[in-house]
Amino acid sequence: MTDLATAGPRPATGRGGPATAARTRSRVSPGRIAAWVFIVVVLIVTVFPFYWILRTAFSDNVALPTDPSSLLPVDFTWGAFERALGLASRAEAQAQGGSGAAIDTPLFLRNSLIYATVQTALVVFCSATAAYAFSRLHWRGRNTVFNILLGALMVPAILTLLPNFIFVRDIHQLNSFTGLILPGAFFSAFNIFFLRQFMLGLSTEVEEAALMDGAGKLRIFFTITLPMTSAPIATLSLLTFINTWNDYFWPLLVTNDDHARPLTLALGVFKQSSPQAAPDWAGLMAATMIAALPMLVLFMVFGRRIVNSIGFTGIK
Amino acid sequence: MATAPGALGSSAPRRGDGRLAWLLIAPAVAGFLVFFAWPTVRGVYYSFTSFRILTPPRWTGLANWRELSGDSVFWHSLLVTVYFVALSVVVGVLLSLLIAVVLHRLTRSTVVRGLIILPFLISGVVAALVWQWMLDPQLGIISQLLESLTGVRLLFFGDSDWAIPSLAAVSVWKSMGYNAVLIFAGLQTIPASVYEAGRLDGASGFQMFRRLTVPLLRPILVMVVILTVIGSFQVFDIVSVTTQGGPANASNVLQMYIYEKGFGELDFGYASTMSLALFVLLIAITFTQMRLARANETDLS
Numbered sequence: 115m116t117d118l119a120t121a122g123p124r125p126a127t128g129r130g131g132p133a134t135a136a137r138t139r140s141r142v143s144p145g146r147i148a149a150w151v152f153i154v155v156v157l158i159v160t161v162f163p164f165y166w167i168l169r170t171a172f173s174d175n176v177a178l179p180t181d182p183s184s185l186l187p188v189d190f191t192w193g194a195f196e197r198a199l200g201l202a203s204r205a206e207a208q209a210q211g212g213s214g215a216a217i218d219t220p221l222f223l224r225n226s227l228i229y230a231t232v233q234t235a236l237v238v239f240c241s242a243t244a245a246y247a248f249s250r251l252h253w254r255g256r257n258t259v260f261n262i263l264l265g266a267l268m269v270p271a272i273l274t275l276l277p278n279f280i281f282v283r284d285i286h287q288l289n290s291f292t293g294l295i296l297p298g299a300f301f302s303a304f305n306i307f308f309l310r311q312f313m314l315g316l317s318t319e320v321e322e323a324a325l326m327d328g329a330g331k332l333r334i335f336f337t338i339t340l341p342m343t344s345a346p347i348a349t350l351s352l353l354t355f356i357n358t359w360n361d362y363f364w365p366l367l368v369t370n371d372d373h374a375r376p377l378t379l380a381l382g383v384f385k386q387s388s389p390q391a392a393p394d395w396a397g398l399m400a401a402t403m404i405a406a407l408p409m410l411v412l413f414m415v416f417g418r419r420i421v422n423s424i425g426f427t428g429i430k
Numbered sequence: 431m432a433t434a435p436g437a438l439g440s441s442a443p444r445r446g447d448g449r450l451a452w453l454l455i456a457p458a459v460a461g462f463l464v465f466f467a468w469p470t471v472r473g474v475y476y477s478f479t480s481f482r483i484l485t486p487p488r489w490t491g492l493a494n495w496r497e498l499s500g501d502s503v504f505w506h507s508l509l510v511t512v513y514f515v516a517l518s519v520v521v522g523v524l525l526s527l528l529i530a531v532v533l534h535r536l537t538r539s540t541v542v543r544g545l546i547i548l549p550f551l552i553s554g555v556v557a558a559l560v561w562q563w564m565l566d567p568q569l570g571i572i573s574q575l576l577e578s579l580t581g582v583r584l585l586f587f588g589d590s591d592w593a594i595p596s597l598a599a600v601s602v603w604k605s606m607g608y609n610a611v612l613i614f615a616g617l618q619t620i621p622a623s624v625y626e627a628g629r630l631d632g633a634s635g636f637q638m639f640r641r642l643t644v645p646l647l648r649p650i651l652v653m654v655v656i657l658t659v660i661g662s663f664q665v666f667d668i669v670s671v672t673t674q675g676g677p678a679n680a681s682n683v684l685q686m687y688i689y690e691k692g693f694g695e696l697d698f699g700y701a702s703t704m705s706l707a708l709f710v711l712l713i714a715i716t717f718t719q720m721r722l723a724r725a726n727e728t729d730l731s
Contacts, residue, residue, distance in 0.1 A: 146536070149532045149535065149536055150536065152528075152532055153529070153532060153533060153536060153542070156529055156546065157542070157545055157546070159603070160545060160546055160548060160549060160603075160607060161545060161548065163549075163557075163560045163561065163564065163603075164548065164560075166560060166563070166564055166571060167560050170563065178569060179568070179569055182568075182569040182570075182571065182574055183571055183574040183575070183578075240457040240458050240461065241458065243454040243455070243457070243458075244454060244455040244457075244458040244459075246454060247447075247450070247451040247452075247454040247455045248455070251447035251450060251451040251454070252447050253447045253448040253451040253452075254448060256451070259455065259459070262462075263458065263459070263462055266462060266466045266467075268712075268713060268716070269466060269470055269709065270660065270663075270664055270705075270708060270709055270712055271664065272664060272685055272688060272705045272708060272709075273469070273470060273473045273702075273705045273706060273708075273709045274465065274466055274469040274470055274473065275469075276469075276473060276476070276692055276698060276701060276702055276705060277468075277469035277470075277472040277473045277476065277702075278465055278469050280472075280483075280698070281464075281465075281469065296465070297461075297465040298465070299461065300457040300458055300460055300461025300462075300465075301457070301458045301459075301460075301461030301462045301465065301466065303462075306458060331447060331450055332450060335454075356551055359553070360552065360553030360554070360555075361553075362553065362554060362555055362666070362667040362670070363666050363667065363685075363689075366670075367693070378553045378555050378556075379555075381555050381556070381559070382555045382667065382670060382671045385555075385559060385671055386670075386671070386674070395563055395566075395569070398559060398563070399559075399560070399563065402556050402559050402560060405553070405555070405556055406552045406553075406556045409551045409552050409553075410548075410551075410552075412551070413544070413548060413551050417540070417541075417544040418540050418544065420544070420547065420551070421540050421543045421544050421547060421611060422540075424547070424608065424611045424612055424615065
């Protein structure tokens, strides 16, 4: 947040003219103040729900109704997190206003990690090799095949998900990581497009030099092109990981027990099974926090990269 | 052959790399064929069958399509979805545009843009849960605030008139920052000289926004609108977590109804028919929007 304060008032770059006079005048103009107020309101609306998750998760669920609009946790306690992580006994949980229904967070967390990591590693690698073939190799039918693959962007997920579910059921992979991962493990039109676009923009000089030295194209891919593409590959891995982590519909179709169910889905199911009358909001928010936390950590570490990648995909 | 200068960059396709190329794209092509092309074909086929999941599909011709045309729940669900899409697109895109333009004039700070995309990184389930909690009629902070300010108590997700607007609000909250950053990136590509020329011609700030910024941003705005439309038509997770289509079908969006038919009633044939109808609808909308965008492109120059 200190960063925000220092970065905020920095004058927009590229504004020429009589610098200081113009700047001081524009800084105090009513329009500019209104604009800042607007942005601050947008930021509050954006960030407040995250604070509210925390505030509720640290509250005591029984005490929560006594002061619903308190900005601080009501009767600060770690109890909700203990319930969400399965550390509290059933009696303890119910005494604190928990429903007694447990959510096995560590198991679901593990499942989400396996699902998102394996899926990301596979699909990004397969997309990178394909992007190389579509940008660097010369072969008959290159553009035709590329355009056909790109056509997949037009097909809404719902049309392929039902038949894919039947397929996964027929090969007996329901409730397994194989069934969960397989459909998205090898092909992503967006990923191929994204990496191809980047590889097309790379200079070919180094590769040509290696070619002259007698290196094969496959070796060039692994020793030169892949390392040179590491930044967009990292970005893409990040985006794929986030998308897989947040995926809801496909896991809902293929997992109907806890064995391979990811956390995002488990959270949704947990909410639906909690009593409508007086849900354990503190426990729910604690579980929500745990599900969102890995994304928030990724955001803190790689935020700049994510922001810049959105610009990149937008322009191309 | 390999030492020919410019071999990598030359545009003339040669057959030399064919074998390696096919090896490298083999996984992607296999994934495409098995999990995209083939299911699409099967999905179309299922839409003409009676398919009760446990027994093999049986060809019934146009029976599903006839059922679809007379299914009042489907048409209601389509209407509800269109309402949701319209709210998400109009409010969402206008807000994103406003945020992007204001932000562009004020600051280049990556931190601010980073904070703004935060909701985009979390799942729809998480977003839906926290908003349902904040909008809870008894204990929700927004309900409390609303009641103390206006004396009105709203049920939000539990009120058939407010269910869709509430869902659209969650959807807009989740995507507006991302869209704003997309539009912001588009704004950065507009050269400053364009505005200087406009200023020399005596254009006011608002005129420049209307006559210069919006037309030059059109490609990216079209993309944002198309992505929002396609995404909103397939809304599922936030509905599934909060209202589950209720109260009384008031928020029974298409994908919710398709899921209910397929996995609740195990009527896969009919669920496929509706999926295909949604697909056709999306294709039609996308092409219309791109046509409209292109028809207007002439006023750019």
